[in-house]
Amino acid sequence: xxxxxxxxxxxxxxxxxxxxxxxxxxxxxxxxxxxxxxxxxxxxxxxxxxxxxxxxxxxxxxxxxxxxxxxxxxxxxxxxxxxxxxxxxxxxxxxxxxxxxxxxxxxxxxxxxxxxxxxxxxxxxxxxxxxxxxxxxxxxxxxxxxxxxxxxxxxxxxxxxxxxxxxxxxxxxxxxxxxxxxxxxxxxxxxxxxxxxxxxxxxxxxxxxxxxxxxxxxxxxxxxxxxxxxxxxxxxxxxxxxxxxxxxxxxxxxxxxxxxxxxxxxxxxxxxxxxxxxxxxxxxxxxxxxxxxxxxxxxxxxxxxxxxxxxxxxxxxxxxxxxxxxxxxxxxxxxxxxxxxxxxxxxxxxxxxxxxxxxxxxxxxxxxxxxxxxxxxxxxxxxxxxxxxxxxxxxxxxxxxxxxxxxxxxxxxxxxxxxxxxxxxxxxxxxxxxxxxxxxxxxxxxxxxxxxxxxxxxxxxxxxxxxxxxxxxxxxxxxxxxxxxxxxxxxxxxxxxxxxxxxxxxxxxxxxxxxxxxxxxxxxxxxxxxxxxxxxxxxxxxxxxxxxxx
Amino acid sequence: xxxxxxxxxxxxxxxxxxxxxxxxxxxxxxxxxxxxxxxxxxxxxxxxxxxxxxxxxxxxxxxxxxxxxxxxxxxxxxxxxxxxxxxxxxxxxxxxxxxxxxxxxxxxxxxxxxxxxxxxxxxxxxxxxxxxxxxxxxxxxxxxxxxxxxxxxxxxxxxxxxxxxxxxxxxxxxxxxxxxxxxxxxxxxxxxxxxxxxxxxxxxxxxxxxxxxxxxxxxxxxxxxxxxxxxxxxxxxxxxxxxxxxxxxxxxxxxxxxxxxxxxxxxxxxxxxxxxxxxxxxxxx
Numbered sequence: 001x002x003x004x005x006x007x008x009x010x011x012x013x014x015x016x017x018x019x020x021x022x023x024x025x026x027x028x029x030x031x032x033x034x035x036x037x038x039x040x041x042x043x044x045x046x047x048x049x050x051x052x053x054x055x056x057x058x059x060x061x062x063x064x065x066x067x068x069x070x071x072x073x074x075x076x077x078x079x080x081x082x083x084x085x086x087x088x089x090x091x092x093x094x095x096x097x098x099x100x101x102x103x104x105x106x107x108x109x110x111x112x113x114x115x116x117x118x119x120x121x122x123x124x125x126x127x128x129x130x131x132x133x134x135x136x137x138x139x140x141x142x143x144x145x146x147x148x149x150x151x152x153x154x155x156x157x158x159x160x161x162x163x164x165x166x167x168x169x170x171x172x173x174x175x176x177x178x179x180x181x182x183x184x185x186x187x188x189x190x191x192x193x194x195x196x197x198x199x200x201x202x203x204x205x206x207x208x209x210x211x212x213x214x215x216x217x218x219x220x221x222x223x224x225x226x227x228x229x230x231x232x233x234x235x236x237x238x239x240x241x242x243x244x245x246x247x248x249x250x251x252x253x254x255x256x257x258x259x260x261x262x263x264x265x266x267x268x269x270x271x272x273x274x275x276x277x278x279x280x281x282x283x284x285x286x287x288x289x290x291x292x293x294x295x296x297x298x299x300x301x302x303x304x305x306x307x308x309x310x311x312x313x314x315x316x317x318x319x320x321x322x323x324x325x326x327x328x329x330x331x332x333x334x335x336x337x338x339x340x341x342x343x344x345x346x347x348x349x350x351x352x353x354x355x356x357x358x359x360x361x362x363x364x365x366x367x368x369x370x371x372x373x374x375x376x377x378x379x380x381x382x383x384x385x386x387x388x389x390x391x392x393x394x395x396x397x398x399x400x401x402x403x404x405x406x407x408x409x410x411x412x413x414x415x416x417x418x419x420x421x422x423x424x425x426x427x428x429x430x431x432x433x434x435x436x437x438x439x440x441x442x443x444x445x446x447x448x449x450x451x452x453x454x455x456x457x458x459x460x461x462x463x464x465x466x467x468x469x470x471x472x473x474x475x476x477x478x479x480x481x482x483x484x485x486x487x488x489x490x491x492x493x494x495x496x497x498x499x500x501x502x503x504x505x506x507x508x509x510x511x512x513x514x515x516x517x518x519x520x521x522x523x524x525x526x527x528x529x530x531x532x533x534x535x536x537x538x539x540x541x542x543x544x545x546x547x548x549x550x
Numbered sequence: 551x552x553x554x555x556x557x558x559x560x561x562x563x564x565x566x567x568x569x570x571x572x573x574x575x576x577x578x579x580x581x582x583x584x585x586x587x588x589x590x591x592x593x594x595x596x597x598x599x600x601x602x603x604x605x606x607x608x609x610x611x612x613x614x615x616x617x618x619x620x621x622x623x624x625x626x627x628x629x630x631x632x633x634x635x636x637x638x639x640x641x642x643x644x645x646x647x648x649x650x651x652x653x654x655x656x657x658x659x660x661x662x663x664x665x666x667x668x669x670x671x672x673x674x675x676x677x678x679x680x681x682x683x684x685x686x687x688x689x690x691x692x693x694x695x696x697x698x699x700x701x702x703x704x705x706x707x708x709x710x711x712x713x714x715x716x717x718x719x720x721x722x723x724x725x726x727x728x729x730x731x732x733x734x735x736x737x738x739x740x741x742x743x744x745x746x747x748x749x750x751x752x753x754x755x756x757x758x759x760x761x762x763x764x765x766x767x768x769x770x771x772x773x774x775x776x777x778x779x780x781x782x783x784x785x786x787x788x789x790x791x792x793x794x795x796x797x798x799x800x801x802x803x804x805x806x807x808x809x810x811x812x813x814x815x816x817x818x819x820x821x822x823x824x825x826x827x828x829x830x831x832x833x834x835x
Contacts, residue, residue, distance in 0.1 A: 340732045341731075342728055342731060363736065366734045366736065367734045369734065370732065370733055370734030371734075373732075374732060374733070375732045377728070377729060378725075379725060382724060382725040382726060383726050383728075384726055385726045385729075385744055386748065387744075387747060387748055396733075400733065400734055400735060401734065443729070446729075446733070447733075450733060
């Protein structure tokens with residue numbers, strides 16, 4: 001039975017911008033439909049339209065029927081009824097979706113008490129059983145807790161429980177696990193699959209992660225720029241994509257398993273595809289970056305100190321690339337910040353190109369440090385000064401380190417931008433007019449302007465779409481080849497690390513638990529934590545021998 | 551993931567809704583500014599010229615807004631009065647902004663004990679009403695505008711400093727600042743050349759709001775006889791001088807400068823609010 005039927009939905013903003021262009025899709029009861037696409041493709045907007053959450057002044061055509069009700073023509077009362085009893089939504093960031101001033105119990109019972117006029121005791125009981133069903137360890141205790149007392153993964157379970165209070169026929173999940181670690185994600189996905197099966201709900205699952213979509217969806221709909229470019233059986237779409245866009249997207253998605261045998265017919269002008277890492281300059285004997293017994297503790301007032309990094313030691317040979325993987329809180333960012341000098345280490349030493357890294361006191365020391373190591377930050381939307389144009393930002397860095405003339409600096413800015421695939425047009429652009437990938441490339445060009453010995457990339461591609469990520473990774477790979485740059489690559493994404501790094505260390509709560517060649521670690525993990533990480537990565541059911549979700 | 555296009559559009563600032571108010575306010579300010587600057591050409595009479603035949607006269611073709619108790623033309627005095635009424639708050643706003651931004655930048659950027667000490671000093675200054683500080687300055691240094699302007703500049707600096715401090719503290723932890731540090735730029739350079747320009751628009755909007763408060767308080771000071779001294783025309787002083795006539799029913803000489811004060815204060819506040827709305831992040835007082 002068709003639960004949700006969207007046909008030829010278009011949505012225009014008052015200024016004439018067409019955001020959705022003839023979107024058609026259906027969701028049957030008990031079925032999971034994946035809505036995949038990159039940022040700006042209209043996937044969230046499509047999902048929000050189902051609940052009548054449209055941008056103000058938006059003009060829609062086409063039809064959108066949920067349980068037989070035409071949502072676009074519905075009165076305010078009908079839409080309210082729809083949100084109360086037929087469809088619910090789970091958002092990406094659970095911390096933003098729950099009132100921080102109210103208890104979890106309030107959050108869960110509010111809807112039951114106010115919308116369904118359920119007596120308080122009954123509502124409490126219902127909330128308790130829901131918390132149990134989403135797999136939270138101590139439901140009775142959680143009811144009295146506040147959101148800040150729970151972790152992100154636990155809160156997302158609370159959000160799911162909250163969405164289920166109204167026993168919806170359709171559950172819309174908008175990137176429900178994007179903000180979570182892989183191991184947590186695996187648990188959330190399991191809960192969602194279990195609840196869908198138990199309740200016979202339809203599920204519309206929005207994600208940018210193709211592997212995740214492949215692991216839980218029956219059917220997928222691929223969106224690009226507000227249009228449906230392909231839809232069908234999940235297995236069919238992933239194994240035999242017809243649309244060129246889907247092919248490109250799949251080609252750009254790094255996978256954990258060995259590179260597929262199947263050659264993707266990507267056109268030559270497509271963004272760089274992900275070949276296995278080319279064999280780069282053979283590691284030289286001398287270590288470019290050497291870290292020895294590095295430790296850092298954070299002291300919190302009135303609480304136990306937290307050990308962020310514990311006795312970390314590693315070396316990267318000249319021209320090598322080392323991956324650091326781990327979940328949030330594993331200390332990988334602290335490690336990066338100590339290496340670039342944004343944090344001071346409690347103990348241990350860092351040597352770059354055989355120079356001890358100490359606190360910089362004089363201008364000369366500061367500049368020497370900057371020349372030894374540069375960093376590309378996670379979020380290109382925040383790491384560029386909003387007021388300074390891309391060209392100016394690079395020029396600033398150039399002129400700080402090199403007092404050649406203005407004309408020469410300008411020319412080198414263009415050369416640097418060219419190296420990362422940008423042009424003169426981008427040099428004049430304010431950061432806000434650039435896309436995420438362009439910004440990150442500007443950030444890379446800015447770091448390279450200083451000609452550092454070591455480049456630290458802290459989750460530098462995790463905020464980007466897969467195709468953009470592929471471009472950025474290709475740029476990094478080329479620069480490594482051309483300049484022999486040494487890279488410390490920090491990421492939570494094992495597949496990306498596999499693509500970039502020859503050597504990998506795995507961090508857990510501040511300590512390095514496993515190290516070795518990337519392929520060996522990923523193919524034959526020794527430490528149980530590494531194994532857990534690898535097992536948690538979503539993958540299509542039909543791929544590999546490991547199960548998709550533990 | 552980043553917010554999708556639609557969400558960004560949703561959150562984008564709407565087309566300014568109250569642009570009529572904003573425009574009207576701008577016109578009011580412009581009229582008073584032009585009147586103040588060109589008072590000698592625009593005023594029909596000298597502000598101190600006494601017309602003994604028309605004392606406490608109502609509006610007429612000779613005296614559009616009537617005359618006061620000694621026969622001086624109210625319109626002319628209001629135009630000349632606008633000079634002190636607008637110039638003094640401008641001086642206060644400019645100097646309190648410079649002082650406040652410097653202190654706030656140092657407190658916010660350096661943090662630690664310096665921030666704590668400066669914060670307590672601001673608290674102490676906050677504890678005294680600005681009018682009281684101005685009156686104390688008058689008591690110490692004599693009547694006139696110079697002492698109150700300096701006193702008010704100091705009294706208003708903590709408002710600007712607090713705002714600057716909080717903006718700079720937030721800005722200091724942003725990744726782009728860390729990026730500058732990693733590139734090897736000095737803290738002083740980042741703070742003064744990059745962070746300061748990024749927070750300036752918000753501070754500017756807040757300072758605009760201060761203008762209105764300072765104007766009203768300086769007028770009050772002159773009304774109390776502690777600010778601008780007779781016979782110089784000033785709105786506060788004019789209201790003071792017209793007090794006696796109020797009982798006799800001659801309200802116009804008091805009403806005209808009072809309305810002028812209200813108009814300018816409201817206009818400045820509308821503009822200040824609108825500016826901080828448009829810039830965003832501004833704290834409306």
